[in-house]
Amino acid sequence: MITAKLMWWLIPGFVLVSGNFSPFRIGPILPIFGLLIIYVLSQHSQLSKFFQRNGLVVLAMAAVTAGAILVAAYMVIDYKLQGNEFEGAIHPIAYSLMSLCRYLLVVLILVVLTRDDVFKYRGWWLALLTSYCVILFPLYAQAFSHVFLNIDFGYLFPAESGMRYGGLIGEPQTISAWLFSFFLVLYLGLDNQAAGLAKFLLILSVLIALFMTQSTAWILGFFIFVLLRAKLWMIALLLVVIVAVGVSDLVIDKIIADIFTVSERSVTILAGAELFMINSLSMLFGYGVGLTPYLINNTDVFNSYPVWSLSDLGRQTVMNSYLEVFFEFGLIGGLLYFYLLVKGSRITSLRQLLPILPILAGVFGISGGFASGYFLISVPLILRLSKERQPGV
Numbered sequence: 001m002i003t004a005k006l007m008w009w010l011i012p013g014f015v016l017v018s019g020n021f022s023p024f025r026i027g028p029i030l031p032i033f034g035l036l037i038i039y040v041l042s043q044h045s046q047l048s049k050f051f052q053r054n055g056l057v058v059l060a061m062a063a064v065t066a067g068a069i070l071v072a073a074y075m076v077i078d079y080k081l082q083g084n085e086f087e088g089a090i091h092p093i094a095y096s097l098m099s100l101c102r103y104l105l106v107v108l109i110l111v112v113l114t115r116d117d118v119f120k121y122r123g124w125w126l127a128l129l130t131s132y133c134v135i136l137f138p139l140y141a142q143a144f145s146h147v148f149l150n151i152d153f154g155y156l157f158p159a160e161s162g163m164r165y166g167g168l169i170g171e172p173q174t175i176s177a178w179l180f181s182f183f184l185v186l187y188l189g190l191d192n193q194a195a196g197l198a199k200f201l202l203i204l205s206v207l208i209a210l211f212m213t214q215s216t217a218w219i220l221g222f223f224i225f226v227l228l229r230a231k232l233w234m235i236a237l238l239l240v241v242i243v244a245v246g247v248s249d250l251v252i253d254k255i256i257a258d259i260f261t262v263s264e265r266s267v268t269i270l271a272g273a274e275l276f277m278i279n280s281l282s283m284l285f286g287y288g289v290g291l292t293p294y295l296i297n298n299t300d301v302f303n304s305y306p307v308w309s310l311s312d313l314g315r316q317t318v319m320n321s322y323l324e325v326f327f328e329f330g331l332i333g334g335l336l337y338f339y340l341l342v343k344g345s346r347i348t349s350l351r352q353l354l355p356i357l358p359i360l361a362g363v364f365g366i367s368g369g370f371a372s373g374y375f376l377i378s379v380p381l382i383l384r385l386s387k388e389r390q391p392g393v
Contacts, residue, residue, distance in 0.1 A: 004120060007039050008127035011377065015131045015178065016168070032373040033102065036109055043112045050111045057343050060336045061104065067333050072096035072288040081294045092294045099290030102371035103337065110344030113380030119388075125189045128381075132182045136209060139167035139175060143212050165212040172213035173366055179209050180218045181359055181378035184225065188355070188385040217365030221358040228354060265319040265365065267308040271301040272318035276327040286330030292317040321369030341370070345383050355386040 014032045040047070051058050075081065076092050083091040112118075138154065143165050145151040155166030169175040183206040190199060203226075210219050275287045275295055287295060293315040296302060302309050310316050318324040326334035347353060353360070356379050363369025 004118075005123065007035070008121060008124045009130075010035055011127060012131040012134050015373070016134045032377075033105065036373075036376055037105060040105070040108045040112055046112055046115055047108060054343060057107075057340060060340055060343075061107065064329070064333055064336050064340065065100065065104065067285060068096070068100045068289045068329065071285050071330070072100075072291060075288040075291055075295070079295065081291070092288075092291055095293075096288055096290040099371065103289065106371055106376055107340045107344040109376045110341065110380045110383075113377075114344070114346050114384050114387075118381070118384050125186065128182055128185055128189070132179065132186060135167065135169060135175060135178050135182075136205060139165055139179075139209055139212060142167055159214065162214070164214045173215040173217065176210055176213040176215035176218040177362060177366070177369075177372065178374045179206055180221055180362060181374040184355075184358060185378050185381045185385070187229070188382060218362045220365075221362035224361050225358040228357065262305060262308075264308045264310070264316075267301055267305050268296065268316065268319045268367075269323060271296045271299040272323060272327045274299045274301055282330070284330050284332050286326070286328045286333055289328045292324070292328060317367045319365065319367045321363040321366060324367050325370060345380065346387075347383070352383070352386065355382050 011032075014035045017031050072093060076096075081092040083095070142152075142154045142156070145153065146156065146163065146165070154168045155170055157164040157166060157172055164172040165175075166172050167175045169178060183202065187199060187202055190202075207222065210222055272292060275292075276282055278287070296316060296318075297309055318327055325337060329337055345352075359375065359379060359382075363372075363375065369375060
């Protein structure tokens with residue numbers, strides 16, 4: 001059994017070794033999932049009580065699981081899929097089951113980490129701050145050594161707008177997601193009496209990191225956070241900094257490019273939509289959880305834009321987490337899955353979604369957002385912290 005104290009202090013190390021470890025999503029299974037699975041199992045009594053009180057959740061989980069397995073098995077047999085979409089790929093059935101387990105783990109983590117006593121160990125904030133620092137400092141060091149010392153390490157991604165930095169975690173959007181998600185938890189976890197300077201420095205640290213990674217989705221998430229949380233003087237100061245260093249132009253240019261030009265994101269979304277709309281059955285039940293990488297390159301869309309096919313380098317999927325869920329689970333399975341997320345989160349009103357709105361905006365422009373390690377850890381903690389600050393909750 002993993003105690004709460006041990007779990008909090010194991011997270012920094014597991015987070016550091018849970019990045020992609022190489023570009024284009026090739027790498028080991030995220031170790032953080034192993035830690036969270038063990039922790040969830042150690043909280044079996046909490047899960048049992050929750051499921052006894054929420055019988056519909058059990059039925060919904062059973063329906064999602066059964067439907068996903070049946071659809072994946074049918075697609076693999078019907079299309080004769082093999083584990084060869086890139087060198088070292090595993091069998092599609094195995095990958096589909098792994099993807100399904102990750103999605104279901106999100107529900108279980110939400111149930112466990114939104115409970116009332118989740119913060120009974122007072123050192124949790126320092127533990128997460130350590131996680132934040134072991135991701136942040138290598139990123140800063142990477143940018144400094146590249147610009148001033150001409151020494152490169154970690155993952156660097158040249159782009160038209162300049163160099164994008166990935167630190168030791170992998171892709172820029174991955175490190176942005178980890179940092180921004182943990183930043184939100186740390187910011188909410190600061191005592192209300194904490195000095196404004198401490199909060200400002202925390203905000204400034206993540207803003208600099210987002211500028212280095214140039215991840216549009218998470219920069220937009222940051223803007224939403226500022227509008228929801230920061231005081232007017234802080235908003236004004238940050239806007240001055242953002243305009244001065246050119247971040248606003250960068251974000252606007254990338255948004256326009258994503259909407260009005262052909263890109264990997266738009267091509268993957270259109271290809272996923274093509275698979276989704278093959279027939280009424282695929283629209284209702286999807287084309288298989290985790291099977292996008294095995295199917296997407298055989299679409300007319302990718303045949304028209306082969307330059308955006310990166311399947312020989314890694315698993316390429318729909319670059320929008322919401323559409324990814326509906327495309328792979330289908331309309332029925334997708335609605336059931338989001339129902340599970342709401343119930344597991346103990347969300348009873350739209351107002352309770354506001355604290356996690358920046359993260360929900362961030363996962364809009366990426367794939368796998370709902371089944372990622374940063375989502376599993378940060379979202380339930382943010383929901384719990386927000387409830388503690390609401391009178392009568």
